[in-house]
Amino acid sequence: MQDVHNLVARLRRESYAFPTIEERIHAILEDFASQKGNLTRVYANEENVVECITIQSAHMRAMFELFPEVVLIDATHDTNASNYKLFSFMIHDAMGKGQHVQHCLIENERKETLRIACHQFKESCPNYDSIAVIMIDKDFAELAVLQEEFPGARILLCHFHVVKYLQEVVAKEKYNLDAWTKKEMKRLIQLLVGAPTEVAYANIITAMKVVLRTDEKKKLWFSYFDKNWTTCKERWSSAYRGNVPDMGNHTNNRLESSWQKLKTLVNRSTTLDDCVISILFWQTVNERIWARNIKRIGVYMNVEYDNEMNQLLNDVSRHAVELIKQQYDFALLSTTKYHYYPVGPYVMMQYTSAKDDDLPDGCMMNPDGWTCSCMFRVTRLLPCRHIIYYRKDTGCSRFVPESIIHPRWLVKNYRKLKNATVADDDVAVAYEDR
Structure with missing residues (x-):
């Protein structure tokens, strides 16, 4: 990995020749875009404030082309001193791992800014209509934008965030629940989200009514729950969302786990240009790991498998x-x-x-x-x-x-990504200020 460290050192050394952060970011992104298939955009508003920086390598674009069915999307904070959020898109690869397919640094989380990130993704990944599932947390601004930009995809809510949010709601003072009832309702909420069948779902709803006991408390809770959650249960309940290719993803844990690794390189005191360099470094390392993991030579066998399974092991x-x-x-x-x-x-x-x-x-x-x-x-x-x-x-x-x-x-398909290139690239400009 010495060559990767050398790249980072060179980018830092060359960028520091420029007096401002803006100029340094421009130089870093121009260098990144000079490699075939890499794309980056810088979007500024009317006051010339940069609202969104998008980054996609050739590898990221090729990964999405092969694994487009499910996309995990979320934003995280504390990656730079300028308070830009890192807004990332991730797919589920053939090895069962998450792989990033776009990074964005966004100045705010308004719908217009999120829409810019989506538009850029669609511009650089023309097969975006192949997305069947998009997984997000409970951010309703994200939900509204994604529904409009990807109308053919089912938007699912992360189970972890749904459980956490509902457990916080049921504990609010307005519901006037004693300690035992709160505990039981929190347990039932977790069971409800993961209910495997519609019958199990209905039984848990019945159990909630038993636990709440009084008509007043039942009415108060279910007037909120039915209005805000029953109407969209196909987004969050296992019993009602098992008809889409989510690859077994019920949470955004893959995305959040990857950010924990990135945050060993950046924090809230990192300058924005160093944050961009760290993202590029981190992405390059992940791409090298991918290439190493798929380099399979010879015939694989498992002594516990029969001939059928051993042949499949090589397919x-x-x-x-x-x-x-x-x-x-x-x-x-x-x-x-x-x-x-x-x-x-x-x-x-x-x-x-x-x-x-x-x-x-x-x-x-x-x-x-x-x-x-x-x-x-x-x-x-x-x-x-x-x-x-x-x-x-x-x-x-x-x-x-x-x-x-x-x-x-299929191994024969994803091995082609070891040295990923984007064929017949119809994006004319690799780097652009907009």
Whole structure:
């Protein structure tokens, strides 16, 4: 990594030749934009105050092109002395890790400024319509802008922030709850957010009414809850949002974890130009780590896997194999039995070994495209137990061939990103003041 440290040292040395922070940032960003595929923009308002600085490397743009399904978005504070917030976009890669696809330093969090960041992302990533899920915290300004800018995406709320916010609300003096009731309501709120089925969700709502006891307290709480949360439960409740490819993301923890690492380099006393340099350094290090991790040579084998799984281990990422393996093992159990029958172009599959207390396991499977309506297939874009069982039961030679795997998980596709370039780049100017 010595060459990366040398780059940072050179940027700092050269930038200090300029007398002002603005001039130093301009020089740093021009140097960054001189590398093919890198893009950066500086947006100033009518008073010539910089409101937004956007940064995207060729690697970041290529990462989004391959892994566009779910994007985590949030802002963090305390990265520089000028009080600019770091507003970042992150995707979920084939290894199950978060990778940044845009960094912005924003002077404020007004809708107009957030919209600038979104517009720049859309300009540099023309396949933004491929986004299926956007994960945010409870910031309603972000929510409004993202709904307008990405109308084809489902906006989901981070479970951690929803639980934290609702637990703070229920503890407010206006609800006049005693200590035991507050404790029970906080516990039920956490259960409600993670409720796996609509039946479980309804049962927890009933339990809340029992815990609140009096009609007055029930009316006070549910008048607030129904107005502000029941109407948008598909954004935050597990029971109602399992029909989108969120890749198992229920929080923005990946994004927040990455910021903890960045904040070992910056803090609230860091000058804005040094903050920009640190972001570029940090991003370069992450890209080097990615390239190192995907450099796979030879054939991989796991002594605990059968031939089918070992072949899959060389077709897709290890993270994907680990997820599929759980489905594969269940489908191949001698005790696993599904009853299935055709319904038009689909196959209805019903688990016949289910007990009364089992979660329902009935779904519609499409043998033409090898898709399934079950939560695992929809949220992970990977072959589920229903597909694997059906292929086994109908005599297919392979149960999990490469041909039924979504392209995002294939080794041969994501290895191309080791030395990422953006082909046929239609963005004419790499660096621009706007």
